[in-house]
Amino acid sequence: MDDIGIMTEAERARVSDWAAAEGWNPGASDMACFARVDPQGFFAGRRKGEMVASISVVNYGTDFAFLGFYIVQPELRGQGHGLRLWQAAMEHAGDRVVGLDGVVAQQANYQRSGFDLAYRNIRFGGVIGPMAPEPGLELRPVTAPFAALERMDAEVFPATRSAFWEAWLTAPGHRSVAAFDGAALAGFGTLRACQSGYKVGPLVARDLGAARAVLGELTRDLPAGAEVFLDVPEPNVEAVVMAKGLGLRPVFETARMYRGPAPHVDLSRVFGVTTFELG
Numbered sequence: 666m667d668d669i670g671i672m673t674e675a676e677r678a679r680v681s682d683w684a685a686a687e688g689w690n691p692g693a694s695d696m697a698c699f700a701r702v703d704p705q706g707f708f709a710g711r712r713k714g715e716m717v718a719s720i721s722v723v724n725y726g727t728d729f730a731f732l733g734f735y736i737v738q739p740e741l742r743g744q745g746h747g748l749r750l751w752q753a754a755m756e757h758a759g760d761r762v763v764g765l766d767g768v769v770a771q772q773a774n775y776q777r778s779g780f781d782l783a784y785r786n787i788r789f790g791g792v793i794g795p796m797a798p799e800p801g802l803e804l805r806p807v808t809a810p811f812a813a814l815e816r817m818d819a820e821v822f823p824a825t826r827s828a829f830w831e832a833w834l835t836a837p838g839h840r841s842v843a844a845f846d847g848a849a850l851a852g853f854g855t856l857r858a859c860q861s862g863y864k865v866g867p868l869v870a871r872d873l874g875a876a877r878a879v880l881g882e883l884t885r886d887l888p889a890g891a892e893v894f895l896d897v898p899e900p901n902v903e904a905v906v907m908a909k910g911l912g913l914r915p916v917f918e919t920a921r922m923y924r925g926p927a928p929h930v931d932l933s934r935v936f937g938v939t940t941f942e943l944g
Contacts, residue, residue, distance in 0.1 A: 666717060666746040669753045672707040674700075680707075680719045683736045685860045688917070689941070690894065692857040692864060694836035699723065699943050701832040706757055707734070710750040718746050722754040722763065723943060725824035729928065730758040732765040733942035751778070762823070762925035766941040772920050780922035785899040786938055789913035790862070793893050796881030796911075799844075799874045802851055804882045807834055807841040813850040814843065821869055821935050822944065823928030829943070844870070844878045851875035854937065856883040862892030868937030873903045876936040896938040904936040 710718035852870030
């Protein structure tokens with residue numbers, strides 16, 4: 666590896682293909698949305714002008730960053746390329762707290778780099794049948810961020826992410842829904858088509874009933890037999906029980922880890938993580 670630099674748009678698209686090959690099942694519009702947050706946070710390691718390794722360290726404001734897309738081409742692993750790229754990318758975060766969702770194979774390496782385990786996330790997948798409506802809630806489509814959504818998001822995510830929401834809620838192939846109890850926001854979520862099936866993320870709600878209402882509306886018109894994936898923080902026992910009760914099964918897991926103090930977020934409201942790549 667003879668060059669480290671900011672990814673081009675074409676390289677970001679290639680990394681999305683690499684993530685698919687790793688089994689991470691990205692959505693078609695994911696990378697375009699991610700780049701809106703911090704386009705300078707996507708790093709390519711190149712060899713003779715060709716990208717051979719990738720990483721993202723996306724800065725949210727002055728206090729928090731999130732790491733993802735840490736991939737070295739299989740034939741070049743174990744040769745130190747990933748470490749060089751890691752060190753360069755981490756400089757971008759400065760002294761911010763940095764979060765990541767680490768795959769099982771890399772968790773020991775992350776610990777050696779100063780990251781501590783906070784909790785596990787479990788990806789549940791399968792076919793969801795029709796869900797009965799939850800009484801007392803009104804469901805509306807969401808096409809742009811609004812104040813109540815961003816206030817609820819601030820309870821479950823440690824940084825303001827308005828640029829992300831502007832991209833996520835308007836991306837092609839994304840469908841977002843909010844549940845209201847009168848004038849009060851009770852929950853919200855987004856469904857998007859992925860390489861395989863559909864992911865729901867985020868799914869944020871004040872309680873189980875609101876989470877079920879949003880999930881039921883998002884999945885109501887899916888093709889028969891379509892697989893749905895939901896990334897659930899294990900400490901939210903209600904969310905785990907909900908996923909299992911809908912017939913979903915564990916198919917993948919990550920460790921949420923932080924370099925620096927773990928932010929305080931209300932995991933009882935997180936029924937589905939937004940993404941493993943951006944938090």
